[in-house]
Amino acid sequence: MQRFWTGASASGPPGIARAKGLHIWDTAGKRYIDVTSGPIAVNIGHGNEHVLAAMREQAEQFCFAYPSNFESERSTELSQRLAALAGPGLECAFYVSSGSEAVEKCLQFARRAAMARGDAKRYKVISRNPSYHGSTRATMALSADPGYAPYLEGYPSAILVPAPSSYRPPEGASALEHAMQCAEALRARIVECGPESVLAFIMEPVMGFCGGADSAPPEYYRRVREICDEFGVLLVYDEIVSSAGRTGTFLACDRWPGARPDLAILAKGLGGGYTPLSAFLAPAQLVDAVAGAGGFHVGHTHKAHPLACAVGLAVLDVTMQERLVDNAAAMGEYLRARLRAIQQCNPLVGDVRGLGLLNAVEIVADRDSKRMLPRELDVVGRIQALARDEGLLIYGRRTHAGKFGDWIMVSPPLIATRADIDEMTDALERCLAAYRGELAPLR
Numbered sequence: 001m002q003r004f005w006t007g008a009s010a011s012g013p014p015g016i017a018r019a020k021g022l023h024i025w026d027t028a029g030k031r032y033i034d035v036t037s038g039p040i041a042v043n044i045g046h047g048n049e050h051v052l053a054a055m056r057e058q059a060e061q062f063c064f065a066y067p068s069n070f071e072s073e074r075s076t077e078l079s080q081r082l083a084a085l086a087g088p089g090l091e092c093a094f095y096v097s098s099g100s101e102a103v104e105k106c107l108q109f110a111r112r113a114a115m116a117r118g119d120a121k122r123y124k125v126i127s128r129n130p131s132y133h134g135s136t137r138a139t140m141a142l143s144a145d146p147g148y149a150p151y152l153e154g155y156p157s158a159i160l161v162p163a164p165s166s167y168r169p170p171e172g173a174s175a176l177e178h179a180m181q182c183a184e185a186l187r188a189r190i191v192e193c194g195p196e197s198v199l200a201f202i203m204e205p206v207m208g209f210c211g212g213a214d215s216a217p218p219e220y221y222r223r224v225r226e227i228c229d230e231f232g233v234l235l236v237y238d239e240i241v242s243s244a245g246r247t248g249t250f251l252a253c254d255r256w257p258g259a260r261p262d263l264a265i266l267a268k269g270l271g272g273g274y275t276p277l278s279a280f281l282a283p284a285q286l287v288d289a290v291a292g293a294g295g296f297h298v299g300h301t302h303k304a305h306p307l308a309c310a311v312g313l314a315v316l317d318v319t320m321q322e323r324l325v326d327n328a329a330a331m332g333e334y335l336r337a338r339l340r341a342i343q344q345c346n347p348l349v350g351d352v353r354g355l356g357l358l359n360a361v362e363i364v365a366d367r368d369s370k371r372m373l374p375r376e377l378d379v380v381g382r383i384q385a386l387a388r389d390e391g392l393l394i395y396g397r398r399t400h401a402g403k404f405g406d407w408i409m410v411s412p413p414l415i416a417t418r419a420d421i422d423e424m425t426d427a428l429e430r431c432l433a434a435y436r437g438e439l440a441p442l443r
């Protein structure tokens with residue numbers, strides 16, 4: 001359960017003293033490996049000197065400038081850099097502070113664009129089950145997690161379609177067959193809703209906190225693109241977790257030619273954990289249409305914050321100059337090989353999946369049947385505690401109260417080396433072996 005931040009507590013986590021690279025030290029002097037980059041945010045590691053210098057330089061000049069009063073060179077430069085990296089069709093950026101805000105602003109922009117094009121009847125947004133898009137009320141509704149129900153009383157129900165599962169497709173269907181069934185379910189849902197009323201379809205191309213690094217075959221993304229084109233529906237990729245080089249390409253969608261989104265949402269690794277920073281990217285054609293129809297006057301106090309944009313630029317500098325996108329691809333292959341070796345020795349490891357350095361391990365009671373462990377065991381919580389004893393900080397989740405499995409993320413910063421991966425997987429193997437030993441009397 002998330003604590004309210006009322007100060008130090010004996011039952012809470014330890015105090016943090018310092019952090020550098022992949023490592024964090026608590027106030028007692030214990031060192032931890034940041035196995036999951038915080039919540040998949042610290043892409044370039046902690047304490048990078050280039051970023052800290054850029055932060056200091058910008059702060060000495062000015063920290064804040066509201067966009068309606070001043071144009072900040074840093075936000076303009078960051079937009080240009082992101083446009084070059086994201087490629088054609090994603091030329092313009094709108095900056096806010098969190099992934100939840102970016103999803104909200106992106107869909108507000110999509111609505112404004114529909115109105116500018118004369119499609120004012122379009123307002124419905126379709127999302128997937130399972131999915132995770134944020135923690136505001138609107139993004140909770142899109143996320144389809146039953147745990148959010150208490151916060152959504154009286155709020156319109158989400159319009160959902162199934163998300164494909166590479167590990168748990170329906171009995172008798174292959175992962176590809178299941179994925180294509182899910183794509184056709186989207187088409188059927190658009191028809192059911194009335195195509196003229198459907199504004200957008202939003203999805204995570206690689207699942208983050210709803211499905212533990214799961215993704216679909218390329219054919220799924222291409223078919224979804226075709227369906228959205230058929231009905232004039234905007235395709236929105238929530239790449240809050242999977243962007244900024246995390247999956248071994250700058251955007252995860254770069255892996256699937258012919259399946260580019262109309263709008264893309266970035267966060268987490270964009271600011272690298274150094275500052276709150278998020279953005280959605282849009283095509284210049286849509287931005288021009290909105291500008292010609294009166295503009296998009298929906299903002300936040302800290303939109304396009306100069307200090308945040310300066311940090312974002314510095315994070316991009318490190319990412320590209322140190323070839324961290326390529327490192328994510330290469331080290332991701334090595335990491336999954338090490339995790340699969342653990343899987344061969346420990347029957348609790350049901351699945352190892354991921355792209356680049358966005359990876360997850362699914363924990364099961366029985367690998368052959370894929371049967372899940374009982375919910376009352378708090379599988380993820382116990383593994384996290386054992387991992388902390390081993391000096392590992394990991395993020396995990398029981399998706400939708402266990403309906404879609406228990407998994408832990410293994411997604412270190414993009415600076416990870418083979419030696420780093422060896423150290424963390426050796427410790428993770430000990431941790432999972434200890435958990436298997438704890439479960440033995442219960443079997």
